Amino acid sequence: MSPDLWSLIWDILQSKLFLELVFIPGIAFIALFTVIVVWAERKILARVMMRYGPLHVGKVAGILQTIADTLKLLFKEFIPPRRAHKAAYYLTPVFVASVPTLALTAIPFSKDWVVFPSDLGLLIAFAVFALSPLLAMITGWACNNRYTVIGSLRVIFQDVAAEIPLLLSALGVVMLSGSFNLVNIVESQRRLWFAFLQPLGALVFFIALIGEIERVPFDIPTAEQELVFGWKTEYGGILFGLLMFGEYITFAAGTLLFVTLYLGGYLGPSFLPPMAWILIKMGILVFLLILIRGAYPRLRIDQLLSIGWKWLIPLAILNVLVTMDLIYFYPWILGG
């Protein structure tokens, strides 16, 4: 091999893009997040329920349980339904697992640590979020099962109810920072986090986010008590693993987005690097969401729709109006 190739490889290895794609927020981060959060979720929920949770695999508190489970899923047979659309059945889990990672490319982990720096970063994240119900619908349809079809229809309903307030409440943040660029949004929170300037917007965003990432109390599409496992019913083995993986990446992207928009993203005292701050804030949010799973039952789809349309959307619009007034009458709120 020629020295040119070596230097090229060396350059690639040294380049920031490579580091971003491999470590944060790339493969290593996603894999580690999934492994740790699945374990933490099981452990925290177990403590809420007064049990032990994973205990034996990996000596210390069963920390390797997720890896053991993944290995188990890898060796399991998956049985496609006879009447399923085979290509869609096999392909969609791959997309479900890979598409949400695109949302991570827009998130700034420090001032100059963004995979895809763009002036429309926020819109990119939302566009990626909007893709996932489409994939869920294809999955449910491809399985050709009555439970999965009902499940995928619920995904669509839920998305309509959750996505609009999500966007509308984020509008307040955009108005305050004057930019769709997520780095600018974070930078304009140096004085005060937007969670304090926009408590209503943050609340609406938080509730809509739970609906968007399909977690309890809004895990309606996978309601196992009535729909066996919703649109994931027919999957087994590593295909099911991929669907779960996709779910947790959406979880990561959603929490990171909330942290970036309302909790000052990577900002924090300088004794820790910015990347640590965003991860700490994200960890707290993840803990809160796990705790919510331990404290509430699931709601019904009509209740989610009425919450979405009758409460979240009007509140989000109110939030936008109040923010407009604030900016008009008290321009000093923008800083500068």
Next chain:
Amino acid sequence: MSEKQKLEEKWISWGPVHPASGQMRVLFQTDGENLLDLIPDIGFTHRGIEKVCEFRTIISAIPSVEKICILDASNVDLGFVKAMEELLNIRVPEKAKLLRTFMCELNRITSHLYWTSLMGAVAGFYTVLMWAINERELFLDLGAMLSKTRVSYIYIVPGGVRYDVPEGFKEKAFEILDYFEGRLKTLYDMFFNNKLFEMRTKGVGVLKKKDAIRLGAAGPTLRGSGVKMDVRKDEPYAAYEEVDFEIPVGERGDAYDRCMVRYKEMRESVKIMKQVLEMLPSGRVKVKTPWILPPGEAFSRVESARGEINFYVVSKRGANPYRVKIATPSFKNLSLLRHISKGSLVADLPILVFSLDPFPLDSDR
């Protein structure tokens, strides 16, 4: 396409192999999210216990009779034993009566806690599942002290109860009951008074007072609709005459009211158990009973955790009864399912079923 396939095309099965259904099936038709129609389909666990009783002596039938509803073993057992005692004309010692009352209330609590856990599970609330099962464990330990086993008690037999109170039982029972009263409050804050749980159950599966009586509802389902009927008060057996307790009733007759009735019943049961422990005299717990049944017939009513359970026993002189007919509450309540499901959504189905607290083994016998 065969007739069976056609039926399966038209109807969606909820059970018998399903995360939440239990050993029964509900066939339902939907239009999107709306439930159009449903058929409760039972019979997957039929064991022919009525027939089994005809081949057992009055003592050896009890383990089988208990398995009608093993979650509620003592209440079912008492119903059978009451009918037998009526036939044999036996008077039960006072202490045995009190111990029977204690055991029945203990079983009512374990059964209701089991239902709480299932109700939590079908609402997607697994924390409550674990908590309620944990509390149930305390009562299983208490029952094990008295009857020397944890679930299948076989404690109440013709002539009294099998074992006397062990040493240190009273203190242990009071410790557990006091602790459980506190836990019940926590369970109320966590589950029964949880706004989201109320949203899930309020206004779902309304059973009006008139319909509840007309369709023959039983137990907490009947009382949830506002009918103040309880065999323990109407026709007191064991020592229920001597203890002071109330019958909780609902107002609107929806799933939430049924849940609250069961919650309040647990509180009343604790009250009864405490009174019984205070009243416990010394003396015998069992009298000798003859083995041969005289000819005749007997009918007994007992308020089990799921409602009134009836035994009708005919005897033609012999060690075995000639015929035993059992009317179980789960069967009565499950037949209401079609009526209360009108205008519900698919997501309500598990809530509807479990608000009636059916036990498939109980309805199949």
Next chain:
Amino acid sequence: MSVVVRTLKPLCLAFTHMFRRVFTIKYPFQAPVIEDDYRGRIQFFPERCISCGICESVCPTAAIKLVEVKELEGFSEVKKFKKPQLDFGRCCFCNFCVDYCPSEALKSTWLVELAEYEKSKLTYTPYKLSKQPERPKLLPKPKLVKLEISKVRGAGHAPLKKERGKK
């Protein structure tokens, strides 16, 4: 206002319960104390048995059968008589045989771990039935735990102070 309280209280309860005591018993490594007269495996005392057959007739599941005991099988004093043989695959642990035995030749014990790999091994001959109950060798020796209730940290299982020899 009450709606907010009713919504947020479960969340607070979920958080505080994280610091309560764990209720679970780590079963094969820990085991609850079982009283000596628990309705577990039946132990048979051949020297007291009068071979009346009441246990056989009272058994609801027909698990007990009287079989003729051979001299070689271990009993040298009592021979020719029939002794109970118990099939634990059928037994429902009702203990009626113990209750109705006129000479107290049967006694229930604490042993509940009776699983076997072969069904035929569940049939206990009179000789096997007369042996002391013994925990299966396959299981690790567990630490015994006992239920404890405290108002603050909740109910849980605490290890027993002194170990009992025979369990």
